[in-house]
Amino acid sequence: MKMKHHGGAHIMNYTRKQIDTLLTFLEPINAYDREETVGELCEKFDLESRASLRELLDRSFFLDPWYSNTAIPVKRTMASTLLTAMTDPAFNFEWLTQDADGTFALPAGVGTGRSRVIYEEIYRAVYDHWNDELQKTDLKLPQPEELDIPPRRSHLGDNAVQEERDQR
Numbered sequence: 755m756k757m758k759h760h761g762g763a764h765i766m767n768y769t770r771k772q773i774d775t776l777l778t779f780l781e782p783i784n785a786y787d788r789e790e791t792v793g794e795l796c797e798k799f800d801l802e803s804r805a806s807l808r809e810l811l812d813r814s815f816f817l818d819p820w821y822s823n824t825a826i827p828v829k830r831t832m833a834s835t836l837l838t839a840m841t842d843p844a845f846n847f848e849w850l851t852q853d854a855d856g857t858f859a860l861p862a863g864v865g866t867g868r869s870r871v872i873y874e875e876i877y878r879a880v881y882d883h884w885n886d887e888l889q890k891t892d893l894k895l896p897q898p899e900e901l902d903i904p905p906r907r908s909h910l911g912d913n914a915v916q917e918e919r920d921q922r
Contacts, residue, residue, distance in 0.1 A: 768839075775835040776850060777858055779876045782814035782821070786859040802868070805906075808875045815885045830891045833880050840877050840901050847873050874903040 777784075783792055795814065800806040815821045822902060824832075825860075839845045847869035851860050878898045885895050 772835050772838070773850065775832055776839055776873075778832065779811075779815060779836070780851070780858070780860070780872070782818065782895050783810065783860070789859075804871065804904075806874055807872065808879060811875060811879050812883075816879050822883075826887050826891060829884050830888055830893050831842075832886055833884060833895060834893060836873070836880060837895060838878055874898070874901075875902065878903060879914065 759867065783796060801810070801811040838845075839850075848867070851858070851869040851872070860872075881895050881898055890894060
């Protein structure tokens with residue numbers, strides 16, 4: 755089943771499986787029906803900071819044994835789906851995290867307009883954690899900077915990166 759949603763002039767044309775795959779990266783911080791427990795976890799992080807967001811993603815997904823032991827073919831599908839979304843200039847990440855699924859909610863403290871940034875950090879984490887394995891499957895991930903993902907900055911540099919993006 756294709757998901758069709760009018761996001762400006764673009765009609766998103768992704769399968770339910772692709773949408774679910776993209777949401778899987780955020781499952782550990784899915785606050786739907788888990789506001790209290792996820793909220794306690796997320797309160798320990800400044801979700802407006804790329805560095806802190808990355809630390810949360812690493813701890814709750816990429817370094818968690820439940821997710822880190824995912825089979826390579828599944829990682830390949832997840833990374834490929836993420837790459838497709840990241841390279842689609844019309845992909846609506848806000849729709850994905852707010853309207854795509856009736857059973858998904860970002861935790862409190864994640865400002866609106868940050869969904870693309872969240873997925874940029876997910877991509878960077880996929881690249882850092884899985885790239886060596888994925889290359890063995892002939893999936894070549896571009897470096898994050900090749901996808902216009904800003905280079906890593908310190909916590910204090912996050913505002914400079916956002917200001918730079920706002921000027922584009």
